[in-house]
Amino acid sequence: MIKSLIRLLLQIFPRPVLIRMSLFINRIVAVFLIGNKVECPVCGGKFRKFLPYGYTKATGRDNALCPKCLSLERHRLMWLYLQAKTDFFTKELKVLHIAPEQCFYKRFRKLSNLDYTTADLESPIADVHFDVQEIPFPEATYDVVICNHVLEHVTYDAKAMHEIYRVLKPSGFAILQVPMDFENPKTMEDPSVTDPKERERLYRQKDHVRLYGLDYADRLKSAGFKVLESKYAKELNAEMAKKYALPMNEIFYFNQK
Known part of the structure; x- marks a missing residue:
């Protein structure tokens, strides 16, 4: 029910x-x-x-x-990863959070170490509104860009990746998680598929334009990122993973400029 x-x-x-x-x-x-x-x-x-x-x-x-x-599940995994593997919660960082998740944005905004800006095309909780394919900020502005479960909605994802890379400072990093088919070596997309029901069948949601495969890291690398792939959930003990209800097969992508 x-x-x-x-x-x-x-x-x-x-x-x-x-x-x-x-x-x-x-x-x-x-x-x-x-x-x-x-x-x-x-x-x-x-x-x-x-x-x-x-x-x-x-x-x-x-x-x-x-x-x-x-x-x-993916949000809880990201939170744990940022705590364990980065200095996100302690270092002074300028952060751009695109399509800010409700579970994160108020907590991130309260962190005194972050200069934090939220952005989205239309979300009512965003500070600024723009298309991720045309980010209206200068090159090398941010230490961190977070943009989760967005690229599967974007017509030209390569352009969006390049824009995110452009606004990152040297050595800055981006968290760019997407829905994936872990059994498929190649991303599935077809611009001619516009029917919502067919998109839902092929890409899992009617507003998705692709379903990423295991070549996702190659796409990120083509935009310039140095990509670290990690199955971080499997680094944790089984009891903790069950307690937090983590996505055990999720590949976490840490993308550095």
């Missing part, structure tokens, strides 16, 4: 509306799931289970969405 309701809401309402709605709904739902079986490392919430999540039956999964901060 809950899974079907969430799927229906994701299908019916546009992203800006969902963002506004969730600010109120999640506070109520979280109360009914309080427990000790799972824990969100982002907000510290402890629950009997996480909520199900997914736009379609094929992409839906149980125990995915934190009812308190709305983190998904």
Whole structure:
């Protein structure tokens, strides 16, 4: 029932509306799931289970969405990676966060070490609005760019990658996670596919224009990045991975200029 309701809401309402709605709904739902079986490392919430999540039956999964901060598996993995593998939480950094996730943006904004700017094409929680294919900032402006689950929506992803690379300072890094088919060596895309239902069938969502394969790192390298590929979830012990409900097969890409 809950899974079907969430799927229906994701299908019916546009992203800006969902963002506004969730600010109120999640506070109520979280109360009914309080427990000790799972824990969100982002907000510290402890629950009997996480909520199900997914736009379609094929992409839906149980125990995915934190009812308190709305983190998904990938968000919890990213938070842990940034804590363990980078100086993101301690060093003075100028950060551009494109398509800011609700579970992150308020927490990042409170960090005194960050000069933090959010951006999006239309999100109501963004500081500035622009197309990631044409970023309106000078070269070498930012130490860090975060742009997760965006490139699969972008017509010319290579252009967006080059723009992100351009605005990074030398030795700066970008976190650019995307949905992937880990069984496919090559990204699947066809500009002639415009029917929403066919895009959903091929690319998992009706507003996706491609589904990345294992050649994703090569695409990032073509934009100039030095790419470190890591299955970070598998570096953690099984008990911790289960407790945080992490995506065990996710490849984490650390992209440095």
